[in-house]
Amino acid sequence: MSNSVDLISKTAYLKFEQCQKAFFFYKRHPYLRDKISVDKQLTFNRGHQVGELAQTLFPGGTDVSKQTKNSAEALALTKTLVENKTPVIYEATFSFNGALIMLDILCLENEKYTAYEVKSSFKISEIYLKDACLQYYVLKNALPNLEDLFLVTLNQDYVLENELNPKKLFKKRSVKNESEKNLPYFENQLFNAQLTLEQNKIPNIAIGKQCFKPYQCDYFGNCWKETVADNSIFHLPGLDKEKLFEWYNSGIRTVDEIGKEHDAKEIIYKIKQAYFENKPIVDKEKITTLLSTIKQPMAAMDMEMWGPAIPKINGTKPFEQLPYLVCFFDGTTHSTIFIDYTKDERRTFAEQLIAHSKPFASILVYDGTMEKMVINSLIRLFEDLKNDLEELKNKFTDLFEIFLEFSYYDPAFKTNFSLKTVSGVLLKDVTYTKITSGLEAMAYYDNFRNEPKTVERKIIKQELIDYCQTDTLATFKLTEFLQGIL
DNA sequence: GGCAGAAACCAACATAGGCC
DNA sequence: GGCCTATGTTGGTTTCTGCC
Numbered sequence: 001m002s003n004s005v006d007l008i009s010k011t012a013y014l015k016f017e018q019c020q021k022a023f024f025f026y027k028r029h030p031y032l033r034d035k036i037s038v039d040k041q042l043t044f045n046r047g048h049q050v051g052e053l054a055q056t057l058f059p060g061g062t063d064v065s066k067q068t069k070n071s072a073e074a075l076a077l078t079k080t081l082v083e084n085k086t087p088v089i090y091e092a093t094f095s096f097n098g099a100l101i102m103l104d105i106l107c108l109e110n111e112k113y114t115a116y117e118v119k120s121s122f123k124i125s126e127i128y129l130k131d132a133c134l135q136y137y138v139l140k141n142a143l144p145n146l147e148d149l150f151l152v153t154l155n156q157d158y159v160l161e162n163e164l165n166p167k168k169l170f171k172k173r174s175v176k177n178e179s180e181k182n183l184p185y186f187e188n189q190l191f192n193a194q195l196t197l198e199q200n201k202i203p204n205i206a207i208g209k210q211c212f213k214p215y216q217c218d219y220f221g222n223c224w225k226e227t228v229a230d231n232s233i234f235h236l237p238g239l240d241k242e243k244l245f246e247w248y249n250s251g252i253r254t255v256d257e258i259g260k261e262h263d264a265k266e267i268i269y270k271i272k273q274a275y276f277e278n279k280p281i282v283d284k285e286k287i288t289t290l291l292s293t294i295k296q297p298m299a300a301m302d303m304e305m306w307g308p309a310i311p312k313i314n315g316t317k318p319f320e321q322l323p324y325l326v327c328f329f330d331g332t333t334h335s336t337i338f339i340d341y342t343k344d345e346r347r348t349f350a351e352q353l354i355a356h357s358k359p360f361a362s363i364l365v366y367d368g369t370m371e372k373m374v375i376n377s378l379i380r381l382f383e384d385l386k387n388d389l390e391e392l393k394n395k396f397t398d399l400f401e402i403f404l405e406f407s408y409y410d411p412a413f414k415t416n417f418s419l420k421t422v423s424g425v426l427l428k429d430v431t432y433t434k435i436t437s438g439l440e441a442m443a444y445y446d447n448f449r450n451e452p453k454t455v456e457r458k459i460i461k462q463e464l465i466d467y468c469q470t471d472t473l474a475t476f477k478l479t480e481f482l483q484g485i486l
Numbered sequence: 487g488g489c490a491g492a493a494a495c496c497a498a499c500a501t502a503g504g505c506c
Numbered sequence: 507g508g509c510c511t512a513t514g515t516t517g518g519t520t521t522c523t524g525c526c
Contacts, residue, residue, distance in 0.1 A: 043507055121507055154507095240501055240514080305506045307508070319508050321506070369510050370505045400504075404512080418504065438506035439507090 007071060007100040008193055013134055014127065016193045018217065019210045020203040024196055025219045034221045039439045046309050050120035051104055053310055054152055056166050057116075058107050061088030068093075071100055082143070094142040097190050101138045104152075112147035115139055116172065120309050122156045122318075127214040129178060136179035137186040148176050154318045160311040169310070169318065207248075209241045231255045231275050235414040236268060267406055275411050286407035287482055293397050295361035299330040300475035302468050303371050304438065306341070306445045313344050323349055323374045324445060325464055328356055328363075329472035336465055341449070350378045354388040360395065366419040366475045367400040399478055408482065423474040426481050430474045435467035 006027070008016070016023035025032050055061060062081055068074040074093035081089050085108060092106040092115075105116040117132050128151060136149045150172040158169045196203060207224060211217050227234055231254045233247055247262065255275045258264060274281050304325040309318055316322065323346075326337040337352045339345050353375075357363060365371055375393050379386050402408050403417040412425045420437075423430045435441050441464055448460040 046507070119507095238502070238513085242501095303506090307506070309507070321508080367504050367510095373505095373510070404503085415503080442506060 006098070006194075006197060007095055008098050008190065009071075009100045010102070010131060010134060013099060013190070013193065014131060015218075016189070016196070017130065018214065019205060020196050021205040021223070022217050022219050023193065024203055025222070027197060032222045033218045039437055042439055042443050045443075047120045050154070050309050051118045053166060054116070054118040054170055055090055055105060057152075057170060058088045058105050061090045061105065062086055063090040064093055065091035065102070071095075074102070075100075094138050096138045096141040097187065098194055099134065099138050099186075099190055101135045103135060103139070109147070112145050113139075113143055114147045115149040116152050117149065118152045118170075120154060122154055124151055124153060124173060125214070129175060132175045133179045133182045134186055136175060137183055140179075140183070148174050149179065150174055154309060156317065158311070159317055160314055162314065164310070208245055212241060227253070229254060230411070233258065235411070236271060237409075237413070237415040237417075238265070238267065270406070271409065271411065274409065280408060280410040281406055282485065283407040284486055286405065287402055288486055290397065290399075290402055290407070291479070291483060291486070293362070294364070294479070297330060297360050298362040298364060298397075298479075299328045299357075299360045300364040300472040300479070301326065301328050301357070301371070302365070302471040302475065303374060304441050304445070304464065304468055305370065305374070306442055308446070312449075313341055315344055321370075321374065321377075322346065323353075325441075325468050326353060326356065327465065327468040327472045328360070329469065329476050330360070331476060334469050334472070336468070338461065338465065346378065346381060350382055350385050350389065353378075354385065354392065357392050357395070362397055363392065363395045364475050364479050365396050365398050365400075366471070366478070368396050368398045372396070399475065399482070402482065419471060419474055419478075423478055427474065427477050430470065430477060432470055433466065434463045441467050 008027075012023060012026050015026045064074050064077050064081070068077050071093060074091070075095060078089065078093045081092070087108050089106040090104065092103045094101055094103075103115045104118045107114050107116070115135065117128075117135060119128055121128075132149060132151050136146075139146050139149065152170050152172045155169060155171045158165075207227070211220060211223065217223070224234075233239075233244060233252060233255060236244075236255065243264075247258070252258060252262075255272050258268065258272060260269075270281055303323050305321040306324045307319045307321040311318055311320065313322065322339075322341060324339045324341060328335045335356055337349065337356060339349050372393055375389050379389050382389075400417070403413070403422055410425050413421055420432070435444055444460055444464055444467075448457055448464065451457045451460060
C-alpha cells in the first residue's frame with residue numbers, strides 16, 4: 001500500500017480517539033459503515049452551509065477542494081499557494097507525521113498565517129477543541145509562520161437586522177494555548193494510530209461506553225450485531241450506560257438474568273415481569289386520571305418549527321424557532337395553518353392559532369414542551385394575546401406523560417417513547433410517507449422557501465402538511481387506543 | 487453548652503429521552 | 507445542532523441528634 005493511502009485524516013484520527021477498532025474499520029473496512037441517517041446528513045449539510053457563509057468573513061479565497069481530486073493533489077496545490085503567498089485559502093490541506101488536515105480558512109496577514117475552523121454551534125465542545133488542537137499540531141509543523149488557530153462559532157446574541165452581518169454572526173476563540181500544551185500528546189497518539197494500522201488485524205475491543213461518546217459510532221451495526229435480541233438488557237429504558245456495561249461485563253445479556261441482587265430501579269423489575277408474561281405494563285388508574293382531563297369537543301394538534309442556523313427573518317437569532325405549520329384533527333377533519341414567512345409573520349400565526357383552537361375544549365398533544373415554548377414566546381411578543389394563549393395552553397392534555405411515567409409500557413418500545421415508535425407498536429393504520437422527522441420537515445420547509453416554481457412549491461407544502469397531519473392522526477388514534485383498553 | 491457524626495438540603499452537572 | 511424535562515450523582519453546607 002502506498003504511503004498516501006495511510007495518511008490519517010482528521011476524521012480518522014477522531015475515530016482513533018473514540019475507539020481503535022472504529023479507526024481500523026474506517027481505514028481498512030470502510031464498507032462496514034452504517035448507513036447514514038437522514039437527520040445526521042441534514043446536520044452535516046447545515047454545517048457545510050455555515051462553513052461556506054463563514055468564508056465570506058475572508059472573501060476572495062482560493063478553494064483547494066474545488067480544484068483537486070484527492071489529497072495528494074490538494075497537498076501539492078496548497079504548497080504552491082503558500083509559496084505564492086496567496087492571502088486567503090479555503091480547504092488548505094497539510095500533512096505532518098502521517099496526519100492529514102484540511103482547514104476551513106487560512107489567511108496570510110503580515111507574513112503570518114492565521115487559520116479558522118468553523119463550527120455550526122454556539123458552544124465549543126471538548127471534541128471540537130481536540131479536533132482543533134490536532135489541526136494546530138499539524139499546521140505548526142507544516143507551516144513555519146503560523147500565528148494562531150481560531151475556532152469560529154455562531155454568536156447566540158446576534159439578531160438579524162436587514163442585511164446579514166457575518167462579522168457579528170460569528171465569534172472566534174483562539175486555541176493556541178490549549179494546543180501548545182498538547183503538542184506532545186498528538187505526537188504520541190499519531191504514533192499509536194500508525195501502530196494500530198501496522199498490526200494489520202482488527203483491534204480486540206469489546207463494546208462499551210466508547211460506542212456512544214462523543215458520537216454514536218459509524219460501525220455500531222457491525223459491533224453490536226450480537227446484542228440485538230429482543231430481550232437484550234440494552235433495550236431497557238432509563239438506565240445509564242455505566243450500569244448497563246457493569247451488568248454486561250459481569251456476563252448478563254438478557255432481561256431475565258437480572259436478579260434482585262442487581263439493585264435496579266423498581267421499574268426494571270416491572271419490565272422484566274412484562275417480558276416474562278409477554279404483555280405490556282398497564283396502569284389503568286393513572287391512564288384514567290390523565291384521560292379524564294379531556295373535555296369534548298377535542299382535537300389533536302401538532303406544530304412544526306423552522307429554526308435555521310443562519311437567521312433569515314428580521315429580528316430573529318441563530319437557531320431561533322419559528323412556528324410555520326399547525327394541524328388540528330378532530331377525528332373527521334383536519335384544519336391547517338401554514339405561514340410562508342416572507343417577513344416576520346408571528347402575529348398572524350398567533351391570531352390564527354387562537355382562532356383555530358377556540359372551538360375545542362381539549363387539545364391533545366404528544367410532548368407539548370415545544371408547543372408550550374412557542375406559545376410562551378408569543379405571549380412575550382404580544383402581551384394583548386396573553387389571555388387567549390394561556391387559555392390554549394390550559395386545554396392541553398399531553399399523552400406523552402403516560403409513556404414517560406410507564407403507565408403504559410410495551411417491551412417493543414425498547415428505550416424509545418417517541419410518537420413514531422409508540423404509534424408504530426400500538427397502531428396499525430398510521431404510516432409516514434415522504435417526511436419522517438421534524439428535522440427533515442425543517443429541511444423541506446427550507447426547500448419550499450427557496451423553490452421558485454409555484455407548482456413545485458405547492459407539492460412541497462402538501463408534503464409538509466401530510467407529515468404534520470399524520471402526527472395529529474397518530475396522536476388522536478393513540479388517545480382512542482388508550483380509551484379502548486380501560 | 488459543646489461537639490461529632492448523621493441526616494437533610496441545595497446547587498451544579500451529567501445522562502437519558504423528547505421535540506424541531 | 508438547539509432547547510426542554512426528569513432524574514441521578516456529587517460535593518459542599520446547614521441542620522438535627524445523641525451524647526458527654
